[in-house]
Amino acid sequence: MDSVSSKSIMNGTNFSLSEEHRRLQSRARAFVDEVLVSAELECEEGGGLSAGRISELTRSVVDWEFNAVNHSPEDGGQGYDNFEQMLLNEQLGRATGALWNVVMQPASSMRFATPEQKREYLAPTCRGERREAYVITEPGAGSDVRAVQTRADRIDGGFKINGEKWFTDGGGADYLLVHAHVDGDPDRPTVFFVDKDVPGVRVEKTPSFTHNYVWGHPQFVLEDVEVGEDKILGDVGEGFELTKDWFVEARLAIGARCVGAATRATEIANEFAAGRVQFGQPVRDFQAIEFMLADMAVEIMASKSMLYRVCWETANESDPKLAHARASAVKLQCSEMASRVCDKAVQIMGGRGYQRENPVERLWRDVRVDRIWEGTSEVQRMIIGGQIKKRGLDVYTGW
Numbered sequence: 001m002d003s004v005s006s007k008s009i010m011n012g013t014n015f016s017l018s019e020e021h022r023r024l025q026s027r028a029r030a031f032v033d034e035v036l037v038s039a040e041l042e043c044e045e046g047g048g049l050s051a052g053r054i055s056e057l058t059r060s061v062v063d064w065e066f067n068a069v070n071h072s073p074e075d076g077g078q079g080y081d082n083f084e085q086m087l088l089n090e091q092l093g094r095a096t097g098a099l100w101n102v103v104m105q106p107a108s109s110m111r112f113a114t115p116e117q118k119r120e121y122l123a124p125t126c127r128g129e130r131r132e133a134y135v136i137t138e139p140g141a142g143s144d145v146r147a148v149q150t151r152a153d154r155i156d157g158g159f160k161i162n163g164e165k166w167f168t169d170g171g172g173a174d175y176l177l178v179h180a181h182v183d184g185d186p187d188r189p190t191v192f193f194v195d196k197d198v199p200g201v202r203v204e205k206t207p208s209f210t211h212n213y214v215w216g217h218p219q220f221v222l223e224d225v226e227v228g229e230d231k232i233l234g235d236v237g238e239g240f241e242l243t244k245d246w247f248v249e250a251r252l253a254i255g256a257r258c259v260g261a262a263t264r265a266t267e268i269a270n271e272f273a274a275g276r277v278q279f280g281q282p283v284r285d286f287q288a289i290e291f292m293l294a295d296m297a298v299e300i301m302a303s304k305s306m307l308y309r310v311c312w313e314t315a316n317e318s319d320p321k322l323a324h325a326r327a328s329a330v331k332l333q334c335s336e337m338a339s340r341v342c343d344k345a346v347q348i349m350g351g352r353g354y355q356r357e358n359p360v361e362r363l364w365r366d367v368r369v370d371r372i373w374e375g376t377s378e379v380q381r382m383i384i385g386g387q388i389k390k391r392g393l394d395v396y397t398g399w
C-alpha cells in the first residue's frame, strides 16, 4: 500500500478518502463479515475458541493479507502506515469476542529487535506461526508501571527473571515480552523475550472476565527463569521507551476499534427501531428513541473525525511526543464514546438488546475494557492534563 496516498485525506480542501483507501476499507469490511462474524457466536457460547479454530482463522488472515499490517515488508509485514492500520482496525472493531485479536499486529517495538530475534520471533509472528503477549501489569503495578516488581538479576551469560504478571493477553501466545527491572532498579526497565515453555514459567490461574474473548488472560509466574543477553529487546533501561512507543499504536488501535464497534451497534439499533412496532408505530417514531439515534450518530461522527485526523498526522508527520499526547486523547474519547453509544443501542432494543445472542449486547460488554486497558481513562486524563501544562492547550485545540 502506497503510504503517500494518505495525504489525500487532509490535503487542503479534500477530506475524502482516496480510492485506494476506500478499497482497503471495503476489503476489511468484507473480511470481518465473511470470516470473523461467522465465529462470533461460537466464541461467545464456548467462552473463547479452540486452538484448531484459531489456526483456521489465522490462516484466513494470512490469505487475506491482513497479517502484521503494522510491520515493514522487510520484517515480514504488510507495511501499512498509521492511517491504513486505522482503516483496518475500525472494521475489525465491528467483530465481537475480540476476534480482531486473531488478526496479528505484533507489538511495534519488535522492530527494534536484532536480526536474530526477528528471525526467531517477529517473522514467524508476522506469518501467524507464533504469537506474543506484552506483559507489564502485576498485582502491585497497574497504572503505576514504575512499581513493577519483576526483576531480572544478572547471572553469568544472562539474567534470572522472577516475578508475576497479571491481566495478560497470553492465552493465545507462545512467548512473552516481559517488562522487568534489571537488578530490581526501576531506572533500568527492560523488555525480555521469554518463551512460554522455558523452565520456570507457569500459568497460576486464568480468571474469568466480563467478556468472552477469543482467548483468556492468564496470570503468569516467572520463577528463576534464565535467559541469555540475546533475549533483551533493544537495550537495558529502554523498556519504558519501548512500551511508550507500543502504547501509541495500541491506543490508536483501540480508538479505531471503538468507532467500529459503536458504528455496528448503531446500525443494528437503527434497523431495529425502524421495524419494531409498539403502540401502533415504529419505535423510532418516538422522539425519545429518535433522539438517542441522533446522539449516537453525532458521537460517532465527532470521534471518527478526531481519530482520522490524528491517525493521518501520525502517518504523515513524525513528532513522537505529539503522537503520544494525541493518542491518549483519541483513546479516551473513543472508548468512552463507545460505551455510551453501545449502552444506548441496548436501550433502544429493549429486552432483545440484553440477550447475549445479540451482537449489540456483546459489543456493549466488550467495549467496557477499552476504558481500562492500555491506560485507564483516568490515566489518559493525567497524560492530557500534563501535556496541556507542559506544551499548552494548542496540542489539542490549536489546529
Ligand SMILES: Cc1cc2nc3c(=O)[nH]c(=O)nc-3n(C[C@H](O)[C@H](O)[C@H](O)COP(=O)(O)OP(=O)(O)OC[C@H]3O[C@@H](n4cnc5c(N)ncnc54)[C@H](O)[C@@H]3O)c2cc1C
Binding pocket: 133, 134, 135, 136, 137, 141, 142, 143, 144, 166, 167, 168, 169, 170, 209, 217, 369, 372, 373, 374, 375, 376, 377, 378, 379, 382
Ligand atoms: C482483560 C484485560 C486484559 C489486559 N491485558 C493486558 C496485557 O496484555 N498486558 C498488560 O501488561 N496489561 C494488561 N491489562 C492490564 C491493564 O492495562 C490494567 O488493568 C490497567 O492498566 C489498570 O491497572 P489496574 O487494573 O491495576 O488498576 P489500578 O492501577 O489499580 O487502578 C485502579 C483505579 O484507580 C485509578 N487510578 C490509578 N492511578 C490513578 C491516578 N494517578 N489518578 C487517578 N486515578 C488513578 C484507575 O484509573 C482505576 O480507576 C489487561 C487488563 C484487562 C482487564
